[in-house]
Amino acid sequence: MSEERSLNFLEEIVEENIAAGVNGGAVLTRFPPEPNGYLHIGHAKSICLNFGLAKKYNGKTNLRFDDTNPTKEDIEYVDSIKEDVKWLGFDWANEFYASDYFDKLYELAVELIKNNLAYVDDSTAEEIAAQKGTPTEPGTPNQYRSRSVEENLQLFADMKAGKYSDGAKVLRAKVDLASPNMHLRDPLMYRIKHAHHHRTGDAWCIYPMYDFAHGQSDAIEHITHSVCTLEFVPHRPLYDWFIEQLELFPSKQYEFARLNLNYTVMSKRKLLQLVEEKHVEGWDDPRMPTISGLRRRGYTPASIREFCDRIGVAKRENMIDVGLLEFCIREDLNKTAWRRMAVLDPIKCILTNYPEGETEIMHGENNPEVEDGDGSREFPFSRELWIEREDFMEIPPKKFFRLGVGLMVRLKNAYIIRCNDFVKDADGNVTEIHCTYLPESKSGNDTSGINVKGTIHWVSVPHAKTAEVRLYDRLFQVENPQHEEGDFKDYLNPNSLQVIHTAYIEPDLANATPGKAIQFMRKGYFTLDKYSTQDKLVFNRTVTLKDGWVKK
RNA sequence: UGCCUGAUAGUAUAAUGGUAGUACGACGGUUUUUGGUACCGUUUGUCUAGGUUCGAAUCCUGGUCGGGCAACCA
Numbered sequence A: 001m002s003e004e005r006s007l008n009f010l011e012e013i014v015e016e017n018i019a020a021g022v023n024g025g026a027v028l029t030r031f032p033p034e035p036n037g038y039l040h041i042g043h044a045k046s047i048c049l050n051f052g053l054a055k056k057y058n059g060k061t062n063l064r065f066d067d068t069n070p071t072k073e074d075i076e077y078v079d080s081i082k083e084d085v086k087w088l089g090f091d092w093a094n095e096f097y098a099s100d101y102f103d104k105l106y107e108l109a110v111e112l113i114k115n116n117l118a119y120v121d122d123s124t125a126e127e128i129a130a131q132k133g134t135p136t137e138p139g140t141p142n143q144y145r146s147r148s149v150e151e152n153l154q155l156f157a158d159m160k161a162g163k164y165s166d167g168a169k170v171l172r173a174k175v176d177l178a179s180p181n182m183h184l185r186d187p188l189m190y191r192i193k194h195a196h197h198h199r200t201g202d203a204w205c206i207y208p209m210y211d212f213a214h215g216q217s218d219a220i221e222h223i224t225h226s227v228c229t230l231e232f233v234p235h236r237p238l239y240d241w242f243i244e245q246l247e248l249f250p251s252k253q254y255e256f257a258r259l260n261l262n263y264t265v266m267s268k269r270k271l272l273q274l275v276e277e278k279h280v281e282g283w284d285d286p287r288m289p290t291i292s293g294l295r296r297r298g299y300t301p302a303s304i305r306e307f308c309d310r311i312g313v314a315k316r317e318n319m320i321d322v323g324l325l326e327f328c329i330r331e332d333l334n335k336t337a338w339r340r341m342a343v344l345d346p347i348k349c350i351l352t353n354y355p356e357g358e359t360e361i362m363h364g365e366n367n368p369e370v371e372d373g374d375g376s377r378e379f380p381f382s383r384e385l386w387i388e389r390e391d392f393m394e395i396p397p398k399k400f401f402r403l404g405v406g407l408m409v410r411l412k413n414a415y416i417i418r419c420n421d422f423v424k425d426a427d428g429n430v431t432e433i434h435c436t437y438l439p440e441s442k443s444g445n446d447t448s449g450i451n452v453k454g455t456i457h458w459v460s461v462p463h464a465k466t467a468e469v470r471l472y473d474r475l476f477q478v479e480n481p482q483h484e485e486g487d488f489k490d491y492l493n494p495n496s497l498q499v500i501h502t503a504y505i506e507p508d509l510a511n512a513t514p515g516k517a518i519q520f521m522r523k524g525y526f527t528l529d530k531y532s533t534q535d536k537l538v539f540n541r542t543v544t545l546k547d548g549w550v551k552k
Numbered sequence B: 001u002g003c004c005u006g007a008u009a010g011u012a013u014a015a016u017g018g019u020a021g022u023a024c025g026a027c028g029g030u031u032u033u034u035g036g037u038a039c040c041g042u043u044u045g046u047c048u049a050g051g052u053u054c055g056a057a058u059c060c061u062g063g064u065c066g067g068g069c070a071a072c073c074a
Helices: A009-020 A041-056 A075-087 A098-114 A125-131 A149-161 A214-221 A230-246 A268-276 A291-297 A301-311 A322-336 A507-511
Strands: A028-031 A060-065 A094-097 A118-121 A170-173 A188-192 A206-208 A225-229 A252-256 A338-340 A346-351 A360-365 A376-381 A384-388 A408-411 A416-424 A430-437 A458-460 A465-472 A497-505 A518-520 A524-528 A538-543
Touching: A009 A041, A009 A225, A009 A252, A028 A041, A028 A214, A028 A225, A041 A060, A041 A225, A041 A291, A041 A301, A060 A075, A060 A098, A060 A214, A075 A291, A094 A098, A094 A214, A098 A118, A098 A149, A098 A170, A098 A188, A098 A206, A098 A214, A098 A230, A118 A149, A149 A188, A170 A230, A214 A225, A214 A230, A225 A230, A230 A252, A291 A538, A301 A322, A322 A524, A322 A538, A346 A497, A376 A458, A376 A507, A465 A507
Parallel strands: A028 A060, A060 A094, A225 A252, A338 A518, A346 A430, A465 A538
Antiparallel strands: A118 A170, A170 A188, A188 A206, A346 A384, A360 A376, A384 A458, A408 A416, A416 A430, A465 A497, A518 A524, A524 A538
């Protein structure tokens, strides 16, 4: 806990409420996803907020599925959402579904009809839209608005009984057709949908709308602080209206600005499109901003929570730089990831003065950030090594602390070598580098007295294992694809995935497991892909290391 | 141009009438067997015009700019 950290506006509201004794000082929040897609980093902000607020003030949080539209929802999404929330590290007090309340909601609707505050309307969707007027012109009542309570009661019962086809009738709240707030112009409460629901099956053919389900569900559960995003601000008067008319538990709605991350999209509709049109592998493609994508990419729950904490909460529209997310994962992984060596773009380096056929065992600590190195591992050294192609230059510029003819570097956890020569093929590509090693410079008992600026990673040729390595870059080429002209998909980054089919890795890496982060020294943080096999290891790059080396 | 809502360094976020601060970024340096990490330093800001006040990022008025609202979606 950082001392003297100032409160965000939601915490201020909660503290004021507690001080004033509202609801006896209780704090009960909820996280209310619709099970129509996978959770993304924006949901993580909401999850951290709702669970965090409750935890801070000794309250609880319910997980409630807002499952009032059976045609878009599926049990697959329910399962993934539960998995993701748990993975993020949160436990809900209760698992509820808006569909649990269908009977109760029906009763409440009947109550409104009895109080002459709701009516059955036979108009088509188009007619209703036209009769609602425009933002500058008031709506006009139709003939159905004045139906008697008895008739409405009967018609609504008939709607429930399945006497009408989809779209034939709706139930509307009788609020104010002239309201400057469009949401108050007799909003729909129920529509007819002869559709199978993933939980209630075929028990219902009428389903409540968001505005007549969400607030009522909050009230039924005695949610004290119903936290949602800014686009629901205009719904709040209606949220309050229903609760007042029905004299329910006084849940209150508060709104914050949703998370926007640059170089990606966050709307479920757009993410669904990317999946369906195969621009990505699936919801858990490591380039996706989904929780499952981030998990597969190698992000940790702690790093995502830290990110949500750092971005703060306010009511102002924001665009967070993805660099902050990357900072959070680097910060976490630097302290936990074991260091290993892997050569992604190999070139052969031959130590001409090292005996052929000889092998030495070298040692390296798992993580220098941890006391005693978090243990160590062994790896073989020999005459022929794979090194990174970019660690050699034919004509090295000033301050190039790597290899070039006449230059010396330290091989990590091994010897200092000097580059003497190199071999080119017919096309002018460098194919081999010839070096000599300094026998007295071995790591651990270096008596050479020589200091070199650069240290490079390497893997012994005869001992190396191979793996496929996937390098990910931002999904889009522009900061805000949604804001650009035309189709957002026109702005996809064609190089968001680079596959390296054969990278050479040190033998110990055969023991990698998905979710366990590894730092390929000098290259970045990686994790084994969830679909990797023993026969073909696949590593995903979570994030690069910060690179302070600027080429000129 | 009806209603709602917001505006503080490049990006976020504090300061709640009393010294505009913090983080990320960028730039420079020290340390380093990762050009990583760590540490140190530098950098840049109150949308605008008035008003109230000893004093305004904060309160008031006008303007400007951004976001949202007219789904039988949530």
